[in-house]
Amino acid sequence: MCAILNIKVKILNKEEVxxxxxxxxxxxxxxxxxxxxxxxxxIKCSKDNYPLLRRPLxxxxxxxxxxxxxxxxxxxxxxxxxxxxxTAGDNLDILGPIGNSFNIYPESKKIMIVGGGIGxxxxxxxxxxxxRQGKEVRVLIGxxxxxxxxxxxxxxxxxxxxxxxxxxxxYKYKGLVTDLLEGSIRExxxxxxxxxxxxxxxxxxxxxxxxxxxxxxxxxLEERMACGIGAxxxxxxxxxxxxxxxxxxxxxxxxxxxxxxxxxxxxxxxDD
Amino acid sequence: MxxxxxxxxxxxxxxxxxxxxxxxxxxxxxxxYAPFVDLNRLGAIILKGxxxxxxxxxxxxxxxxxxxxxxxxxxxxxxxxxxxxxxKLPYFxxxxxPVIINISGDTIEEYLELTRRLGEVSKEMGVxxxxxxxxxxxxxxxxxxxxxxxxATYEIVSSIRKVTALPLIVKLTPNVTDIKIIAQAAEEAGAxxxxxxxxxxxxxxxxxxxxxxLANVSGGLSGPAVxxxxxxxxxxxxxxxxxxxxxxxxxxxxxxxxxxxxxxARAIEIGTANFVNPRVTIEIIEGIEKYLIENNIKDIxxxxxxxxx
Numbered sequence: 001m002c003a004i005l006n007i008k009v010k011i012l013n014k015e016e017v018x019x020x021x022x023x024x025x026x027x028x029x030x031x032x033x034x035x036x037x038x039x040x041x042x043i044k045c046s047k048d049n050y051p052l053l054r055r056p057l058x059x060x061x062x063x064x065x066x067x068x069x070x071x072x073x074x075x076x077x078x079x080x081x082x083x084x085x086x087t088a089g090d091n092l093d094i095l096g097p098i099g100n101s102f103n104i105y106p107e108s109k110k111i112m113i114v115g116g117g118i119g120x121x122x123x124x125x126x127x128x129x130x131x132r133q134g135k136e137v138r139v140l141i142g143x144x145x146x147x148x149x150x151x152x153x154x155x156x157x158x159x160x161x162x163x164x165x166x167x168x169x170x171y172k173y174k175g176l177v178t179d180l181l182e183g184s185i186r187e188x189x190x191x192x193x194x195x196x197x198x199x200x201x202x203x204x205x206x207x208x209x210x211x212x213x214x215x216x217x218x219x220x221l222e223e224r225m226a227c228g229i230g231a232x233x234x235x236x237x238x239x240x241x242x243x244x245x246x247x248x249x250x251x252x253x254x255x256x257x258x259x260x261x262x263x264x265x266x267x268x269x270x271d272d
Numbered sequence: 273m274x275x276x277x278x279x280x281x282x283x284x285x286x287x288x289x290x291x292x293x294x295x296x297x298x299x300x301x302x303x304x305y306a307p308f309v310d311l312n313r314l315g316a317i318i319l320k321g322x323x324x325x326x327x328x329x330x331x332x333x334x335x336x337x338x339x340x341x342x343x344x345x346x347x348x349x350x351x352x353x354x355x356x357x358x359x360k361l362p363y364f365x366x367x368x369x370p371v372i373i374n375i376s377g378d379t380i381e382e383y384l385e386l387t388r389r390l391g392e393v394s395k396e397m398g399v400x401x402x403x404x405x406x407x408x409x410x411x412x413x414x415x416x417x418x419x420x421x422x423x424a425t426y427e428i429v430s431s432i433r434k435v436t437a438l439p440l441i442v443k444l445t446p447n448v449t450d451i452k453i454i455a456q457a458a459e460e461a462g463a464x465x466x467x468x469x470x471x472x473x474x475x476x477x478x479x480x481x482x483x484x485x486l487a488n489v490s491g492g493l494s495g496p497a498v499x500x501x502x503x504x505x506x507x508x509x510x511x512x513x514x515x516x517x518x519x520x521x522x523x524x525x526x527x528x529x530x531x532x533x534x535x536x537a538r539a540i541e542i543g544t545a546n547f548v549n550p551r552v553t554i555e556i557i558e559g560i561e562k563y564l565i566e567n568n569i570k571d572i573x574x575x576x577x578x579x580x581x
Contacts, residue, residue: 003307006550044548049524052495052548053337079337095550224333226342227547229307231300233320233349234335253329253349271331 002034116198142177284464341495407445510536526559
């Protein structure tokens with residue numbers, strides 16, 4: 001893993017790809033070479049100190065040749081709203097690249113990638129890396145409705161087979177993306193690894209499915225974050241510990257920012 | 273105009289190259305910030321609060337942004353003193369910056385055992401002093417309970433004083449009716465210096481779920497929002513006690529730090545701003561030096577408490 005840098009990067013392009021969802025291209029030659037799928041950058045959204053804290057956003061795409069990275073984000077609050085108002089040519093103060101990354105095993109032949117909503121953000125980079133390594137890749141995208149299906153075209157272009165589920169049935173399969181995952185397993189397409197990012201209930205279900213099918217599963221978690229470099233212990237999640245003396249599940253808090261954001265699905269303790 | 277100026281400060285017998293320290297809990301165990309900050313340039317480093325035994329901390333969400341600030345309810349998650357001694361303190365041997373350990377406990381006995389243990393290793397591990405946390409709002413036992421009552425403050429500080437010769441800084445909570453009374457109790461009990469303020473208690477509600485946004489319900493408010501409160505308390509305490517004051521509270525730029533120094537702080541701790549700008553401590557040190565030169569002040573001590581009323 002390369003060191004986390006605090007740098008200014010230029011916004012090359014910004015596009016609203018779906019209602020309130022933005023794709024932003026950044027010139028970041030200093031960090032692109034060491035950046036890995038699953039990592040994120042911690043962005044100061046405003047030029048002054050309001051809102052105060054940085055916002056952690058997944059690296060959506062890594063273009064080593066051009067020295068560019070992309071982020072894909074949804075406007076959910078004041079920080080992302082300000083970020084969406086930044087324009088091409090502006091400089092952004094970022095920390096990155098941060099976090100571990102998705103671990104694609106060399107021996108894996110078939111990769112299943114599942115994204116829900118804005119959870120597809122870190123998955124394009126993963127998909128492109130997986131196909132680059134010669135893996136057979138399938139991607140399942142879940143969204144509330146047709147307009148919110150994002151990344152489908154780019155993912156297909158990378159060489160992966162894509163299926164989509166929408167909650168309201170306005171596009172392709174009507175239902176949950178986890179239904180598609182179960183369906184593909186029933187049909188006998190067994191991946192060597194499943195990677196997932198999206199709402200908690202979706203990831204939880206995917207972990208259950210992966211455990212039943214004995215497929216290794218990695219999930220990318222999200223938590224409210226302050227420093228982003230492992231110092232403040234604000235962004236923790238519950239991770240099972242090895243101690244099995246008692247029946248009770250033992251856990252400890254791990255930092256999403258630098259111990260994650262990617263964790264083994266089987267190790268995550270999901271709170272109700 | 274002068275070209276040389278003196279930024280040196282002395283707190284509780286600890287000699288500082290400059291008055292800028294890192295606030296406990298916002299600078300991890302120091303190493304996390306080494307990619308951004310030359311640790312040798314800091315006045316002192318105050319480490320993440322430590323307890324006798326490791327502490328797991330509170331469930332998430334632990335942090336939430338608020339207008340010009342943030343709430344945290346980490347719950348003193350830490351590795352415990354033995355791991356601190358074995359794995360964290362050796363890192364600082366290559367630096368010449370004083371390392372101050374922030375200590376917490378559920379009971380007086382825990383504070384005392386922790387103090388003794390750190391005293392034993394202080395020479396070998398380079399522990400410059402202790403900051404006694406009697407002001408953590410996010411733990412059920414101990415913590416702030418000590419710092420909201422003058423008698424309890426006196427009791428715990430005097431007990432710790434009896435078992436150590438290490439410099440003692442007592443960190444005060446703003447969640448009190450009159451901070452001057454608590455400050456006096458700490459001074460009488462033998463504190464060498466006071467640091468203030470710790471966080472103010474607060475809460476954020478999610479109107480959709482009607483639940484608090486922090487799992488712990490309440491948390492400690494920090495950041496620019498608390499700065500005026502902190503300044504006022506520093507000024508009040510400055511007029512009350514004779515021991516040095518370390519100002520803490522929402523400083524994010526050099527002007528903020530200067531306000532605290534003028535109001536009576538001999539040194540300052542930078543907290544939440546580290547999360548926003550990991551190099552902020554260095555920028556503030558450079559800014560203070562520039563201010564002193566521009567204002568023809570040869571020695572920073574001349575600025576401490578120089579507020580004109």
